[in-house]
Amino acid sequence: MIGAKDIEAAIADLLPVMSRMLRNLRSITGTRELTWSQVAILSRLRRGEAMTLAALTRAEDAKLQPLESVLVELEEKGLVRRRSFSAYRRQDSFVLTAEGCRTRFEVRLAKHGSIMDACAELTTAELETLISATTLIGLAKHEWLRAALAKLTSAEQETLISAVDLIRHLENS
Known part of the structure; x- marks a missing residue:
């Protein structure tokens, strides 16, 4: 059973990792000034x-x-x-x-390519977990993360928490 401390720990792990991933994506766009x-x-x-x-x-x-x-x-x-x-x-x-239009396409291609390269190192099970977690994070994007996590089922919370390590792995790739 996932408790409040597990959720707090997942949030504490997830937010800095997401920040670093965003910085990495920003650096890709910075190459186009x-x-x-x-x-x-x-x-x-x-x-x-x-x-x-x-x-x-x-x-x-x-x-x-x-x-x-x-x-x-x-x-x-x-x-x-x-x-x-x-x-x-x-x-x-x-x-x-x-x-x-051309610039928008190039930037999008570079960002997607970077993420695809990192995902290539994941197993099928890890990719499935990441896809599930991405869907859950997308559902929560307009609400504060803690409040959104509280609305998830136990299975959804476990999927999201297990995806934190995968996201951290992608960020380090």
């Missing part, structure tokens, strides 16, 4: 889909002014372009340029 915020915006914009500044702000759970400066930087790099529909700038929408 893009900030993490710029990569996030490129990922949010899909080919041909325009988004307003307000919609991007809500989707990224970000503040308006910093996000607007990120979009200006992306415009200057030729990765996005602004579509103006009125005199009110907040109603302008942004779309990826052809260069933005």
Whole structure:
């Protein structure tokens, strides 16, 4: 039976490992001279889909002014372009340029390649555990982790706790 101390220990192990993995992913995007915020915006914009500044702000759970400066930087790099529909700038929408689409694809490919390389070292059982844990973490992404873990069944908690070691292994690969 999984107790509160097991959950606390799993959280204590998982959060720093996830932070290091994110730093590693950020370093991959840094090779293309893009900030993490710029990569996030490129990922949010899909080919041909325009988004307003307000919609991007809500989707990224970000503040308006910093996000607007990120979009200006992306415009200057030729990765996005602004579509103006009125005199009110907040109603302008942004779309990826052809260069933005190519850059978005390259960054995504590099991040996925890095993770795939690390996963290649896992056994089938370890991959199944990791996939199950990833699904559970995805379900909890909008809630604080401790509260989300408390809602899981014992089997789900055991899967997630056992995946912490696998995630740590991937991070060290």
